[in-house]
Amino acid sequence: xxxxxxxxxxxxxxxxxxxxxxxxxxxxxxxxxxxxxxxxxxxxxxxxxxxxxxxxxxxxxxxxxxxxxxxxxxxxxxxxxxxxxxxxxxxxxxxxxxxxxxxxxxxxxxxxxxxxxxxxxxxxxxxxxxxxxxxxxxxxxxxxxxxxxxxxxxxxxxxxxxxxxxxxxxxxx
Amino acid sequence: xxxxxxxxxxxxxxxxxxxxxxxxxxxxxxxxxxxxxxxxxxxxxxxxxxxxxxxxxxxxxxxxxxxxxxxxxxxxxxxxxxxxxxxxxxxxxxxxxxxxxxxxxxxxxxxxxxxxxxxxxxxxxxxxxxxxxxxxxxxxxxxxxxxxxxxxxxxxxxxxxxxxxxxxxxxxxxxxxxxxxxxxxxxxxxxxxxxxxxxxxxxxxxxxxxxxxxxxxxxxxxxxxxxxxxxxxxxxxxxxxxxxxxxxxxxxxxxxxxxxxxxxxxxxxxxxxxxxxxxxxxxxxxxxxxxxxxxxxxxxxxxxxxxxxxxxxxxxxxxxxxxxxxxxxxxxxxxxxxxxxxxxxxxxxxxxxxxxxxxxxxxxxxxxxxxxxxxxxxxxxxxxxxxx
Amino acid sequence: xxxxxxxxxxxxxxxxxxxxxxxxxxxxxxxxxxxxxxxxxxxxxxxxxxxxxxxxxxxxxxxxxxxxxxxxxxxxxxxxxxxxxxxxxxxxxxxxxxxxxxxxxxxxxxxxxxxxxxxxxxxxxxxxxxxxxxxxxxxxxxxxxxxxxxxxxxxxxxxxxxxxxxxxxxxxxxxxxxxxxxxxxxxxxxxxxxxxxxxxxxxxxxxxxxxxxxxxxxxxxxxxxxxxxxxxxxxxxxxxxxxxxxxxxxxxxxxxxxxxxxxxxxxxxxxxxxxxxxxxxxxxxxxxxxxxxxxxxxxxxxxxxxxxxxxxxxxxxxxxxxxxxxxxxxxxxxxxxxxxxxxxxxxxxxxxxxxxxxxxxxxxxxxxxxxxxxxxxxxxxxxx
Numbered sequence: 001x002x003x004x005x006x007x008x009x010x011x012x013x014x015x016x017x018x019x020x021x022x023x024x025x026x027x028x029x030x031x032x033x034x035x036x037x038x039x040x041x042x043x044x045x046x047x048x049x050x051x052x053x054x055x056x057x058x059x060x061x062x063x064x065x066x067x068x069x070x071x072x073x074x075x076x077x078x079x080x081x082x083x084x085x086x087x088x089x090x091x092x093x094x095x096x097x098x099x100x101x102x103x104x105x106x107x108x109x110x111x112x113x114x115x116x117x118x119x120x121x122x123x124x125x126x127x128x129x130x131x132x133x134x135x136x137x138x139x140x141x142x143x144x145x146x147x148x149x150x151x152x153x154x155x156x157x158x159x160x161x162x163x164x165x166x167x168x169x170x171x172x173x
Numbered sequence: 174x175x176x177x178x179x180x181x182x183x184x185x186x187x188x189x190x191x192x193x194x195x196x197x198x199x200x201x202x203x204x205x206x207x208x209x210x211x212x213x214x215x216x217x218x219x220x221x222x223x224x225x226x227x228x229x230x231x232x233x234x235x236x237x238x239x240x241x242x243x244x245x246x247x248x249x250x251x252x253x254x255x256x257x258x259x260x261x262x263x264x265x266x267x268x269x270x271x272x273x274x275x276x277x278x279x280x281x282x283x284x285x286x287x288x289x290x291x292x293x294x295x296x297x298x299x300x301x302x303x304x305x306x307x308x309x310x311x312x313x314x315x316x317x318x319x320x321x322x323x324x325x326x327x328x329x330x331x332x333x334x335x336x337x338x339x340x341x342x343x344x345x346x347x348x349x350x351x352x353x354x355x356x357x358x359x360x361x362x363x364x365x366x367x368x369x370x371x372x373x374x375x376x377x378x379x380x381x382x383x384x385x386x387x388x389x390x391x392x393x394x395x396x397x398x399x400x401x402x403x404x405x406x407x408x409x410x411x412x413x414x415x416x417x418x419x420x421x422x423x424x425x426x427x428x429x430x431x432x433x434x435x436x437x438x439x440x441x442x443x444x445x446x447x448x449x450x451x452x453x454x455x456x457x458x459x460x461x462x463x464x465x466x467x468x469x470x471x472x473x474x475x476x477x478x479x480x481x482x483x484x485x486x487x488x489x490x491x492x493x494x495x496x497x498x499x500x501x502x503x504x505x506x507x508x509x510x511x512x513x514x515x516x517x518x519x520x521x522x523x524x525x526x527x528x529x530x531x532x533x534x535x536x537x538x539x540x541x542x543x544x545x546x547x548x549x550x551x552x553x554x555x556x557x558x559x560x561x
Numbered sequence: 562x563x564x565x566x567x568x569x570x571x572x573x574x575x576x577x578x579x580x581x582x583x584x585x586x587x588x589x590x591x592x593x594x595x596x597x598x599x600x601x602x603x604x605x606x607x608x609x610x611x612x613x614x615x616x617x618x619x620x621x622x623x624x625x626x627x628x629x630x631x632x633x634x635x636x637x638x639x640x641x642x643x644x645x646x647x648x649x650x651x652x653x654x655x656x657x658x659x660x661x662x663x664x665x666x667x668x669x670x671x672x673x674x675x676x677x678x679x680x681x682x683x684x685x686x687x688x689x690x691x692x693x694x695x696x697x698x699x700x701x702x703x704x705x706x707x708x709x710x711x712x713x714x715x716x717x718x719x720x721x722x723x724x725x726x727x728x729x730x731x732x733x734x735x736x737x738x739x740x741x742x743x744x745x746x747x748x749x750x751x752x753x754x755x756x757x758x759x760x761x762x763x764x765x766x767x768x769x770x771x772x773x774x775x776x777x778x779x780x781x782x783x784x785x786x787x788x789x790x791x792x793x794x795x796x797x798x799x800x801x802x803x804x805x806x807x808x809x810x811x812x813x814x815x816x817x818x819x820x821x822x823x824x825x826x827x828x829x830x831x832x833x834x835x836x837x838x839x840x841x842x843x844x845x846x847x848x849x850x851x852x853x854x855x856x857x858x859x860x861x862x863x864x865x866x867x868x869x870x871x872x873x874x875x876x877x878x879x880x881x882x883x884x885x886x887x888x889x890x891x892x893x894x895x896x897x898x899x900x901x902x903x904x905x906x907x908x909x910x911x912x913x914x915x916x917x918x919x920x921x922x923x924x925x926x927x928x929x930x931x932x933x934x935x936x937x938x939x940x941x942x943x944x945x
Contacts, residue, residue, distance in 0.1 A: 003216050005354075006187060006210065008187065008189050008190050008202035008354050008355050008687040009196070009202070009208070010188040010189030010190075010191060010194045010195075010196060010204070010355075010387075011194060011195040011196065011390070011419065012189065012191040012192070012193065012194060013191075013193040013194065013195050013291075013294060014193070015192075015193065015270075017193075018193070018294075019174055021748035022174050023195060023525050026689055026690045026693075026694060027294070028234065028615070028685075028689060028693060028694075030234070030236075030681070030682070030851070031678050031681035031685075032617055032620065032676075032678055032681065032685065033678045033681075033683075034307070034620035034675055034676055034677060035675060036307050036308060036583065036584070036620065036672075036679055037579075037580050037581070037582065037583050037584070037672070037674075037675060038308055038583060039581075039582055039583025039584075039585065039586045040581070040582065040586055041586070042308055042309070042583060042904050043583075043584075046308070066421075066424070068309055068421070068628065070421075070585075071586055071589065072589050072630070072631060074629070074631070074633070074635045075418055075604070075635065076604070077596075077602070077603055077604050077633035087249050091540075093327065093426075094323045094324070094326045094327035094330065094377070094427065095323065095326060096319055096322030096323050096326060096374045096375055096377070097372075097374065097375040098316060098322065098373070098374035098375075099371075099372055099373060099374060100316045100318055100319065100373055100374055101316065102298075102314040102315060103296070103298055103302070104296050104298035104299075104315050104316065110374075110375075111767075113313075113319050113322075113323070113374075114323075115323055115327075115427075121219060122425060122488065124425070124426055125424050126423040126424060127309070127322075127423050128310060128313065128315075128423050129313065143606045150337070158312055159308070159309050159310075159313065160312045160313070160542075171500070171752050176658070177659065177660045177661065178660075183937070189720065204617065207674065222698060228620070229616055229622035230615070230616050230617055231616070231617075231622045234685075234689055235618040235685065235686060235688075235689055236615070236683065236686035237615055237617075237686045237929070237933065239643050239644070239645070239837070240686065240799065240802050240929065240933045240935060241686065241802050242802075242931075243799045243801065243935075244801050244802055244803060248799050249799075249801050249812065250798060250799075250800055250814075250817060251798065251799065251802070252651075252798055252799075252821065253651060253794070253797070253816075253935070254642060254644060254651070255642070255643040255644060255697060256640055256641065256642055256643070256652075257616075257623075257640075257642075257643045258625050258640050258641060259623040259625055259626065265640060269640075269652070272652070272655045272656050272658075272659050273655060275655075275658075275659040275661075276562075276654075276655035276656070276658035276659050277562055277658055278655050278658065278825075292689075300622050301622065303620070303621055303622045304621065304622045304623045307620060307621075311851050341579075342940045382747040385629060391824055408706040413661075414638075415627045415638055415639075415640060416636060416637065416638055416639075417625070417628075417634060417635070417636070417637065417638075417639045417640075418629070418630060418635060419629060419630050419635045419636075420626055420627050420630050420634055421630065422630075435636055436638075438847070443661065451921050452905070475726045487801060548623070548625075549623055549625055549626040550623075550626045551791070552626060552629075553625070
């Protein structure tokens, strides 16, 4: 590689070259609009969220209680057999403290994001959501959390019907 | 391998990797392809088929960008396929090239990977917001870095690995990249530099992360008969492996990449490799983030689960170590034009096995190497095993 | 080298809209049918899965992520071809030909109804600097091509319109077709002029649907089924993305693809040796242009043959007995697999009311639509 070729092709530009118009550019924003059918499984899931409930689907072959629900078990490749409510509590599987918004701009107040393994679902069945009412320094792996729901009139059948999850104190047996 | 056709790599090409290049995607594809053809001593007319690898259309800002790039990649009036497996694309593309030739359908295949991330303006991050499930994930305002942060954190927690153990990967790769003529971010840095860099999404910090880049890379693949005619020094594709895990990434334990292991086993089986750490002389696992190199070394069965950080600390993965990992400088050092970066890794193994890696050449007499890429939602593994 | 056969097919749709199913559920339903048809368990019996999709048609960057579960491909060997389903077939075919793999699943689908701005997305495929800024509906490209084609070949607008009449009628007999209808030549000719000389009824309407197929090597195919449909040859080609330099009259991509497929399949006289053809008819004139490029007739002859009824279902050379895209609906990247499905069903003798008699060799053809020049052709046979 190195001996044979003296010049590797490519001319680097700086951000300012574009901003200040030193190189010609053409700008365009795509008009791509979508309306996805939620389908049977996620459709039901969203309807239940509106009622402040979390529903899973079950597979009689492998015995898994799966959330988010699906109409087929991807492991057994057969239709799922039933529906089962799971709790709106769970444990933190992993988490992050994000100083970046979706568009990569920097946030003053970080977003706390976590995978939450829901109680009542099979082991490791997590969903991704945000954490709230918690000091970012005090979040721990395995911490128990509970969903904080929007009030009934604000729930529309969306994952954001859950505002966030907040820590729960260990209940005494 | 009796009755099955072998496929050789006889040329490789690479453009500079930079945050923003003046060349269009087509022009970059051309430059990399031309260099690969020149290196092989062949011409476009010798190429019977073309395979393109390039990641989301949202970067270049063109729907069906495979079609758009076709003439730049030398596909004018040729059989042409674009394959796409997210970040796994760069290593997957030569696998597709491999079956074009191994099937007996063609005697040659030009393999091209391109990425022009800077066209997504002002920041390529915008393209990443649409990799998530539109109903369950996008409403949360997902950021790409989150999923890495969640995975990295889980990996650290499960094995008790510290940030400084991981930062050594960044130090090593950026250092290696100083010797790479195309590198975007070669640098001499310290573990402290990494630990003191800006926090993006804890535990991910600025220097844990590869940059966004423009660039292209290319390979020339030929059948055994053609290889004998054009070179005394072919490098053979002896193992091809790929695997995808469930879309439900939040239902999996992210501490270990099962899909990488599955892909590696497929490739090792094809290549007849029984003891990977012994039989692999040099490896280029995917390192868009520093922890990913460790994660992937484990998935590739190059070491035990949780052991990669220790090997890194001991210097085993340095260029002069027992198991050189990312001698090119990887994505952390050379840059990360997604698909082109994956293919850059395959180019590096090709050059290492031919003894043509210049200042980056690893000592000894490497005969077997591998490159691996990762992609999708913590989900995809693609692996190629090369032999001299 | 092993021969390659199609041993199972499954299809859901095509319908103008399938709102009750998500794209995942749609794919699942089609996959279950195909696996039942082939008698395989995807969790154990399938070596490789190929899916065919384009990001902007799905509304995702990296659609590959959302594919494995519903196909039974979790922790299995799956990948995406960013192309038409028939290009997926080409790759599945090559995989089996390497001798390393015995079974490959092919999937392609359309959830066009999820995409609210299909034409804007298609316009987004135009060259971003030279063409896109000119604006306008992207199908003006088809209008320009049709005009040149008619000019060069003296094909008439009536002959183009006849394609629509034939295909929509054929679709009436196809349970997988979304837009079957008995219409008259006048209705087509009097439909709105959209992109001169292209009229409204000459343009295929998008539809939702999914096709899944199971392919196998010779030794596995013969164990699985007594009705294998053999893939005798596949060819594909991209001419050029540039509007400025392409051949506007001859569908060069399709000609080169056909030559490659015929060479492998040892077809020397396509007109004589091919018993039925499913060719891309995204726009009515395209069926004619493609017939010529596929060497099913001489250049400029397809219109006349259509007028004479040669390409009718009971004609000497049935073309698009399925109803084509004009009748079945435009299935985006599944367009090629709509064609493939029909050829397989015909060669198995399972095409019901549409069955063409005495068929041994069929041709499936795809073109990727505006603004591409990518054509794919596959020759299939029920005789090894």
